[in-house]
Amino acid sequence: xxxxxxxxxxxxxxxxxxxxxxxxxxxxxxxxxxxxxxxxxxxxxxxxxxxxxxxxxxxxxxxxxxxxxxxxxxxxxxxxxxxxxxxxxxxxxxxxxxxxxxxxxxxxxxxx
Amino acid sequence: xxxxxxxxxxxxxxxxxxxxxxxxxxxxxxxxxxxxxxxxxxxxxxxxxxxxxxxxxxxxxxxxxxxxxxxxxxxxxxxxxxxxxxxxxxxxxxxxxxxxxxxxxxxxxxxxxxxx
Numbered sequence: 001x002x003x004x005x006x007x008x009x010x011x012x013x014x015x016x017x018x019x020x021x022x023x024x025x026x027x028x029x030x031x032x033x034x035x036x037x038x039x040x041x042x043x044x045x046x047x048x049x050x051x052x053x054x055x056x057x058x059x060x061x062x063x064x065x066x067x068x069x070x071x072x073x074x075x076x077x078x079x080x081x082x083x084x085x086x087x088x089x090x091x092x093x094x095x096x097x098x099x100x101x102x103x104x105x106x107x108x109x110x111x112x
Numbered sequence: 113x114x115x116x117x118x119x120x121x122x123x124x125x126x127x128x129x130x131x132x133x134x135x136x137x138x139x140x141x142x143x144x145x146x147x148x149x150x151x152x153x154x155x156x157x158x159x160x161x162x163x164x165x166x167x168x169x170x171x172x173x174x175x176x177x178x179x180x181x182x183x184x185x186x187x188x189x190x191x192x193x194x195x196x197x198x199x200x201x202x203x204x205x206x207x208x209x210x211x212x213x214x215x216x217x218x219x220x221x222x223x224x225x226x227x228x
């Protein structure tokens with residue numbers, strides 16, 4: 001079955017860049033997502049990328065997709081304390097959103 | 113704004129009790145989901161529903177059941193709660209859209225259940 005893996009924890013200093021990595025196994029993934037979960041809250045979609053793209057940029061966020069290696073990354077430039085959260089990578093092979101497979105989540109801690 | 117509301121943020125129950133977790137969405141979404149979230153394991157799908165009275169098992173349905181009598185409401189039921197069901201439960205919804213739908217899920221804030 002599908003598997004999505006992420007490292008558990010990342011710590012950076014305020015102002016530095018953060019890079020959160022994710023690997024997945026399903027080569028038929030059509031959409032890949034990054035969700036953010038702030039303390040005490042549900043998940044919110046941060047950004048997504050179609051599998052036929054290799055990069056997407058949205059303000060401080062850059063998503064890189066290496067489809068050959070099944071590797072997805074999220075780069076946050078100029079990381080702020082408000083970026084401290086858990087970041088989940090997810091994949092879907094169905095754009096109706098029926099079945100997303102989530103990674104275990106990476107807790108990002110931003111030190112002042 | 114899309115709103116997914118889970119009725120209870122925190123619950124404490126005893127082993128063997130019946131537990132109802134309620135979820136309501138106000139965006140006329142066809143799809144609704146129940147996940148449980150455990151540290152390091154991410155989100156695991158328990159059940160989902162793509163229409164009223166329809167339900168499909170997810171990855172970990174054992175010990176759970178669901179009910180979808182109305183489009184906006186999806187309930188998760190633990191018939192006899194056990195300590196290994198202590199977890200954060202997240203409800204989500206989405207459109208059953210096609211080409212314009214990114215498949216985004218809209219999540220509630222979660223219900224943290226402790227079973228003693």
